[in-house]
Amino acid sequence: MFESDNPFLTGTALDALSEWSNVLKTFQSRMGQYFARLEARQSAFDYLQALMSPVGRKNGWQMAEQAGHQTPYQFQHLLGRAQWEADEVSQEVREYVLEGLGREEGILAVDETGFIKQGSHSVGVQVQHCSLTGRLENCQVGVFVAYVHPQGHSLIERRLYLPQSWCNDADKRAKAGVPESVKFATKPQLAKQMLESAFEAGIRPGWVVADEVYGNDGKLWWWLEERYQQPYLLTVASSHAVLIGYQEHRVRALAQALPDEQWQRLGCGWGTKGERIYDWAKIEVNCSHESGMKRWILLRRNVDKPDDPLSLTYYQGYAPADTTLEAMVFVAGQRWRIEECFAIAKDKLGLSQYEVRSWQGWHRHMTLVMAAQAFLTVLRHQLEPIPVPPKNLQPNDKTPSSMAAFKAARGLLCR
Secondary structure: OOOOOOOOOOOHHHHHHHHHHHHHHHHHHHHHOOOOOHHHHHHHHHHHHHHHOOOOOOOHHHHHHHHOOOOOHHHHHHHHOOOOOHHHHHHHHHHHHHHHHOOOOOEEEEEEEEEEOOOOOOOOOEEEEEOOOOEEEEEEEEEEEEEEEOOEEEEEEEEEOOOHHHHOOHHHHHHHOOOOOOOOOOHHHHHHHHHHHHHHOOOOOOEEEEOHHHHOOHHHHHHHHHHHOOOEEEEEOOOOEEEEOOEEEEHHHHHHHOOHHHOEEEEEEEEOOEEEEEEEEEEEEOOOOOOOEEEEEEEEEOOOOOOOHHHEEEEEEEEEOOOOHHHHHHHHHHOHHHHHHHHHHHHHOOOOOOOOOOHHHHHHHHHHHHHHHHHHHHHHHHHOOOOOOOHHHHHHOOOOOHHHHHHHHHHHHOO
C-alpha cells in the first residue's frame, strides 16, 4: 500500500496514515480470528486488499497479480477448500459496521440484486427476474441487508436465493455443494432470516425499509409488528388493501380521492441529479396494536405528473403514534442507500466479478466484499465524520454521496 517512512508524506498526510494504520490493525485483528491457519488468514487479507485496489477487473488472475501471487490458486483455495465459516465472518462484519458508525439512528435496508451468468452450472442460476435490468435474465439473485446511518452505509448480510427448481434437483445441489439443511425460501423469507439474526444479536434499528417485493408479503410486516414492534416503511403495490374503520380500501383509490391540500411538497434526500422532491401525503389506517404504535399508508407522487397514476408510489408504514410526515419522508429516501451500496460494491469492489460456482464459494466471496466495503466505510467515518445537522433539517439535508466517500477512503489506500 504505502510506507510510513515515505518522505513525501508529512503533516496531515502522516496523521491520516497513522490513523488509517490503527483502523487497519483493528480490522485485521477482528477478521483474522476466524481463520485458524496462517495461510488462510494471509490469503484473506490479500484478497481484501485486492478487492479494495484500483485493479480494473476483480477476476482471479488480476487479483492474484495485484496481491503478488504467481497464480490464483491461493484465492481459489480460500473460496473453496480452506477451513473458515463465512457466516461467522459476516456476523463480525455486521458488528464492526454498527460499532464503527454508531448504533443510534440506524436503519436496516433490504433489497435484492442480480448477477447475470452465461451458463447453467453456477449455484442458483436460472432464467428469472433480474432487478439489475428489470427483465428476465439468466442470472443468480442475492438478497442483502445494508446498515444505513447518518455517518455511512454498508452491506452487512447476504443470502443466495435458491429457486424451487434447484431445491428439487438433488444432482444440481450435490454438484454445487448446497447443504442438505437449505430448503426453498422466498425472498421475503430470506429477508426475515437476516433480520431475525440481527434482532436476536441485540440490534434495534430505528426502521426497516424495503421495496415492493417485501412490502407485498403480509407475513413479513405482520411479523415485524407482532414479534418486535419494529417500525418499518415498505413499498407496496397499488392494489394493496387496507382497512379504515370497517371498510376496505385499495391504496390507489385512497390516493385518487385525496384532495390537493392534503399533499405536501418535500425533499427526501439528494441523488445524482440533485435533490429528490416529490409530493407526499399519509393516511392513518387500522392497526390492532395498543402499544403506542400506528399504521399508515404513505403516498408519493411526481411533481411534474400529479394526475398520472403511474407516477404514484405507495408505502405501508408502522411507527410510534407521534411520527411526523417529514420523518417518514426522510426514511423513505434512505432506502436508496442500499442501491448505492450495490453500485459501489459492483463497480469498485468486485461484487459481481466472481469466478465461483458453488454455494460456499458464492457466500465466501460476498462476505469478503462486504468486509472490504465495511472497512472503507468505517475508515472514511473515522478520518472525516460527516457533520450531522439538526433533526428538523435532515429530510432536506445534503450529505456527501457514497461514491465520494468511497473515493476518499480508497484514496488513502492508494497514496
